[in-house]
Amino acid sequence: MDEKIEFKPFLEQPQALHAEKRYKKPSGLRKQLGLLLLMAMTAFSLFSTWSCGQTQSTKVDKNVVVGAYLKAMETNNIEEWLKKYTSTPQTAGTNFPMVQWCRDKLEQYGFEATIDEYEIYMSYPNSSALSLLTNDSVVYEAPLVEDVLEDDPDTSGDDLVPTYLGYGGNGNVTADYIYCNYGSMADFAKLEKLGVSVKGKIAIMRYGGIFRGLKVKFAQDRGAVGAILYSDPGDDFGITPANGYKTYPDGPARNPSAVQRGSVQFLSFLPGDPTTPGYASKPGVPRSDPFYSTPRIPVLPLSYRDVTPILEKLNGYGPNVDEVIPAEEDTSSDKFTGELPGYDYSIGPNPEATLNLYSNQIFNITPLWNIYGEILGENQDEVIIIGNHHDSWIKGGAGDPHSGSAVLLELARGLDEVIRTTGWKPKRTIMLASWDGEEMGLLGSTEFGEYLADKLQRKVIAYFNLDVATIGPNLEASASPLLHELFRSTLAKLEYPKGGSLYEHFKAFTGDRITNLGSGSDYTVFQEHLGIPSIDMGFISAKGDPIYQYHSNYDSYHWMEKFADPGFTYHNLMSKLLGLLVIEISESDMIKFKLEDYSSSLEEYYEDAISGIPSKWLEQEVSLMNMHVINGLFANRVSSGEFTIPRYLQTCPQMAEFGSVPTSHHHKNTTFGDLLGSASNSLKQLSNTTLLFDDKVLLVQDQLNHWDELSLIQKIKVHFTAKKYNAKLKYIERAFLHYDGLDERSWFRHIVFAAGRYTGYAGQTFPGLREAIEDDDFDRAVKWLYIISQTAKKVNFNLSV
Ligand SMILES: *[C@@H]1O[C@H](CO)[C@@H](O)[C@H](O)[C@H]1NC(C)=O
Ligand SMILES: *[C@@H]1O[C@H](CO)[C@@H](O)[C@H](O)[C@H]1NC(C)=O
Ligand SMILES: *[C@@H]1O[C@H](CO)[C@@H](O)[C@H](O)[C@H]1NC(C)=O
Numbered sequence: 001m002d003e004k005i006e007f008k009p010f011l012e013q014p015q016a017l018h019a020e021k022r023y024k025k026p027s028g029l030r031k032q033l034g035l036l037l038l039m040a041m042t043a044f045s046l047f048s049t050w051s052c053g054q055t056q057s058t059k060v061d062k063n064v065v066v067g068a069y070l071k072a073m074e075t076n077n078i079e080e081w082l083k084k085y086t087s088t089p090q091t092a093g094t095n096f097p098m099v100q101w102c103r104d105k106l107e108q109y110g111f112e113a114t115i116d117e118y119e120i121y122m123s124y125p126n127s128s129a130l131s132l133l134t135n136d137s138v139v140y141e142a143p144l145v146e147d148v149l150e151d152d153p154d155t156s157g158d159d160l161v162p163t164y165l166g167y168g169g170n171g172n173v174t175a176d177y178i179y180c181n182y183g184s185m186a187d188f189a190k191l192e193k194l195g196v197s198v199k200g201k202i203a204i205m206r207y208g209g210i211f212r213g214l215k216v217k218f219a220q221d222r223g224a225v226g227a228i229l230y231s232d233p234g235d236d237f238g239i240t241p242a243n244g245y246k247t248y249p250d251g252p253a254r255n256p257s258a259v260q261r262g263s264v265q266f267l268s269f270l271p272g273d274p275t276t277p278g279y280a281s282k283p284g285v286p287r288s289d290p291f292y293s294t295p296r297i298p299v300l301p302l303s304y305r306d307v308t309p310i311l312e313k314l315n316g317y318g319p320n321v322d323e324v325i326p327a328e329e330d331t332s333s334d335k336f337t338g339e340l341p342g343y344d345y346s347i348g349p350n351p352e353a354t355l356n357l358y359s360n361q362i363f364n365i366t367p368l369w370n371i372y373g374e375i376l377g378e379n380q381d382e383v384i385i386i387g388n389h390h391d392s393w394i395k396g397g398a399g400d401p402h403s404g405s406a407v408l409l410e411l412a413r414g415l416d417e418v419i420r421t422t423g424w425k426p427k428r429t430i431m432l433a434s435w436d437g438e439e440m441g442l443l444g445s446t447e448f449g450e451y452l453a454d455k456l457q458r459k460v461i462a463y464f465n466l467d468v469a470t471i472g473p474n475l476e477a478s479a480s481p482l483l484h485e486l487f488r489s490t491l492a493k494l495e496y497p498k499g500g501s502l503y504e505h506f507k508a509f510t511g512d513r514i515t516n517l518g519s520g521s522d523y524t525v526f527q528e529h530l531g532i533p534s535i536d537m538g539f540i541s542a543k544g545d546p547i548y549q550y551h552s553n554y555d556s557y558h559w560m561e562k563f564a565d566p567g568f569t570y571h572n573l574m575s576k577l578l579g580l581l582v583i584e585i586s587e588s589d590m591i592k593f594k595l596e597d598y599s600s601s602l603e604e605y606y607e608d609a610i611s612g613i614p615s616k617w618l619e620q621e622v623s624l625m626n627m628h629v630i631n632g633l634f635a636n637r638v639s640s641g642e643f644t645i646p647r648y649l650q651t652c653p654q655m656a657e658f659g660s661v662p663t664s665h666h667h668k669n670t671t672f673g674d675l676l677g678s679a680s681n682s683l684k685q686l687s688n689t690t691l692l693f694d695d696k697v698l699l700v701q702d703q704l705n706h707w708d709e710l711s712l713i714q715k716i717k718v719h720f721t722a723k724k725y726n727a728k729l730k731y732i733e734r735a736f737l738h739y740d741g742l743d744e745r746s747w748f749r750h751i752v753f754a755a756g757r758y759t760g761y762a763g764q765t766f767p768g769l770r771e772a773i774e775d776d777d778f779d780r781a782v783k784w785l786y787i788i789s790q791t792a793k794k795v796n797f798n799l800s801v
C-alpha cells in the first residue's frame with residue numbers, strides 16, 4: 001500500500017447513493033396553465049408545418065438511413081482499427097496517446113468528442129515470485145511469464161504486461177497449500193464437510209464458474225493467507241492436447257504457458273473505484289478503505305504448465321473429493337476433478353510441500369480517461385449510449401476489448417457516412433463512449449454513471465454494450481426484456497454468413513434465449529444502479545471452436561486473424577447489427593420497448609424465485625415488526641450530481657412519475673402466504689396492463705405513420721398521446737429501482753436484476769427476495785415481497801391512466 005494515501009473507514013463516508021432529492025410536482029393550477037400554453041404552441045407549430053404541407057420534409061426516411069448505413073458497411077475497416085489498437089499495451093490509465101487517437105478519430109467522423117478524467121485507485125504490477133519447497137529447500141520456481149512466439153509479435157518486446165491479478169494484496173507468505181476446485185461457495189462447503197480447512201494455507205483454485213475476485217474473497221473469508229488461480233485444460237471443452245489438438249500457434253488449443261490475468265475485485269459487492277463507493281472519483285472527494293471490495297491477501301495467476309509441478313506434489317495426499325462424496329449427496333454439478341495431466345486431484349495438503357508466494361503491486365490514485373463522442377439529435381432529451389472499453393490486460397487484446405473498440409469505430413464511420421450522404425439528423429441524441437479501467441472493476445463507466453446519475457436517469461433511453469464483440473461465429477446476448485423484441489426483429493433483417501438470417505442462427509445457437517444481465521462489463525452501472533435498459537452482445541466461440549486465449553498474450557491480432565475471425569466477417573456483421581439497432585431505437589417515433597416481454601419475464605422470475613420458499617413460512621403471520629421495516633420504502637427519489645459536460649445533458653426533463661399508489665393497510669392476520677398471493681396477483685395484473693399498453697403504443701405509431709391523413713385536431717391529440725406514452729416507456733425501468741439498494745450491497749438498486757452475489761458474472765433475478773430465502777431470513781423475505789408487490793402495483797397504476 002502506498003503510504004501517501006489516507007483512508008477513512010468505509011462506513012464513515014458520505015454515500016452519494018443515499019443522497020435523496022424529491023422533485024417538486026407543479027401545483028395543479030400551474031400544471032393546467034402550462035398545459036394550455038403548451039397545447040396552444042403545439043397547435044400553432046403543427047398548423048404552420050401542416051399548412052405549408054411540409055411536415056416530413058426535413059426527415060430522412062428510416063429505410064434510407066438503414067440503406068446508407070449498410071452501404072457504408074460494405075467497406076470493412078476492422079483490420080486497420082484492430083492493428084492500431086493491438087500495437088501497444090493499454091493498461092488502464094497508462095496510454096494517453098491512444099486515448100487521444102480515439103478522440104481524434106471520433107472528431108474526424110463528425111462527433112463532438114471529449115475526454116473525461118477521473119482519479120481512480122489502481123494497482124499496477126511491480127514484482128512477484130512463486131517457489132515450491134520440500135523440506136525447506138526450493139525445488140521449483142515458477143517462471144510466471146508466457147512463451148514468446150515467433151509467429152506472434154504481440155507476445156514479445158520490452159513492453160509486455162506482467163502476469164498479475166489487479167487489486168491483489170501485497171505480501172510474502174510461505175504456507176501449505178490445498179486444491180479448492182473453482183473456489184465457489186459449493187466447493188468450500190464440500191471441503192468443510194470433509195473437515196478440510198483452508199485457514200492458514202494457500203488456496204489453489206481453477207478458473208471457471210464464478211468471477212475470479214469472488215474465489216479470492218471466499219478463500220480469504222475462510223482464513224486463506226494467499227491464493228493461486230490457474231487455467232485447467234478440463235475447462236477447455238475438450239480442445240486439448242490430450243484429445244489430439246495442437247496448441248496455439250500451431251492449433252486451436254490453449255497455449256500451455258497462457259496465463260489469465262484479471263481483476264480480483266469483489267465485483268458483486270461493489271464495482272467502480274473501491275475507495276469511492278456510490279460517488280464519482282473526481283479530484284478532492286473523500287476516500288474510504290478499499291478492502292470492502294478488494295482482497296488483502298497476495299494472489300497470483302498461473303498457466304497450467306506452471307501449476308503442474310505444484311499440484312503434482314499433492315498426488316496421494318488428502319482425498320479426491322469426487323471419490324469421497326457419494327453421488328447421491330452431491331448437489332453441485334461442479335466436479336472437483338479436472339484434466340491437468342499428471343495430477344490426480346487429491347486436495348492435499350502434503351505436509352512436506354509448501355509454497356512461497358510473493359506479490360508486490362504499486363497502489364496509487366491515478367487519472368483514467370473515458371472518451372465520449374456525440375451527435376446531437378432533434379430531441380436532445382432522449383439519448384442513446386453505446387459503449388465499449390479501451391483498456392486491456394495485455395499488449396494485444398484483439399478480442400477483449402478491441403473487437404469491440406474496432407466495431408465502435410465502424411459504427412462512428414457508418415453513422416458519419418449516413419449523415420454525409422443523406423443529410424440525416426438523428427431523432428434522438430447518440431453518444432459513443434470508450435470507457436477506461438473496465439478490466440480493473442468497471443471503473444470508467446461506473447464513475448461516469450455515479451457522476452451523472454440524475455441526468456442520465458432523466459435522459460437516457462437505452463445503453464448498448466460491447467466488450468468481447470467477436471471471438472467466434474456464435475451470437476449471444478443478454479438484455480433487459482424491454483429490448484428483446486427490438487433485438488430479435490433487428491436480427492431478422494441481417495444475413496448470417498453461413499446461410500439463413502442472423503435471427504435463424506441466433507435461434508439455433510441459443511434456443512432463442514436472451515439471457516439476463518449479471519455483471520462483468522460496463523452495462524452494470526446503467527442497468528443495475530441507474531435502471532437504464534441495457535443490452536450486451538457478442539459473437540463468441542463455442543464447443544468445437546478454437547479456445548479463447550482470454551486475458552493472455554495470445555489474445556492477439558495474429559490469433560484473431562488466423563483462428564477466431566479470418567477476414568473479419570463477424571466483426572463486420574456485428575458492426576451492421578449494432579448500427580441497425582441504434583438507428584431503429586433512434587428513429588422510431590414511439591420508443592421501441594415491448595412491455596409485455598418485461599411483465600411476462602417478471603412472472604417467470606417470480607415463480608422461479610418463490611419455488612425455494614420453505615413451506616413452514618406460508619402460514620406464518622406477518623407481524624407489525626415486519627411492517628415497520630417496510631414502512632416508508634417508497635419515496636420517489638433520484639440521486640443528485642453536479643455536472644457541466646456534455647452539452648445535451650445540461651438541461652433535463654422531469655422524470656415521469658412512477659410514484660407510489662395509495663396502499664391498503666394489511667390486516668392483523670396477514671400471513672406470508674397472503675403476501676405471496678398478493679405479489680403474484682399484482683404481477684398478473686401488470687401483464688394484462690402491459691399487453692393493452694403495447695397495443696396502444698402500436699396504434700399511436702400507426703397514426704404517426706399516417707400523419708398527413710390526420711385532421712389538425714387528431715394531430716394535436718396524437719402528438720400529446722405520443723409524448724405521454726414515450727415518457728412512460730422511457731422511465732419504466734427506473735420504476736424497478738429500490739433506492740436503499742440490496743441488503744448488504746446497497747450499490748445494486750434494481751429489484752429485478754443484479755449480479756449474483758456468489759457468482760459475479762451470472763445474473764440473479766429478484767435478488768433481494770432470493771437472497772432472503774437463501775439466508776432463511778423471514779423478515780427480509782417479507783420486505784422484498786412487499787417491495788415487489790408495490791412496484792408492480794405502481795407501474796400497473798401508471799400504465800393504466
Ligand atoms: C518493487 O519491487 C521491488 C523488488 O521486490 C521492491 O524492492 C520495491 O520496493 C518495490 N517497489 C515498491 C514501490 O513497492
Ligand atoms: C523430507 O524429510 C523427511 C524426513 O527427513 C524425509 O523422510 C523425506 O523423504 C523428505 N522429503 C523429500 C521430498 O525430500
Ligand atoms: C519472501 O520470503 C522468502 C522466504 O521468507 C524470502 O526468501 C524472500 O527473499 C522474500 N522476498 C522478498 C522480495 O522479500
Ligand SMILES: *[C@@H]1O[C@H](CO)[C@@H](O)[C@H](O)[C@H]1NC(C)=O
Pocket residue numbers: 681684685688
Ligand atoms: C387479466 O385479463 C384476463 C382476460 O381479460 C382476465 O380474465 C383476468 O381476470 C385478468 N387478470 C387480472 C389479474 O387482472
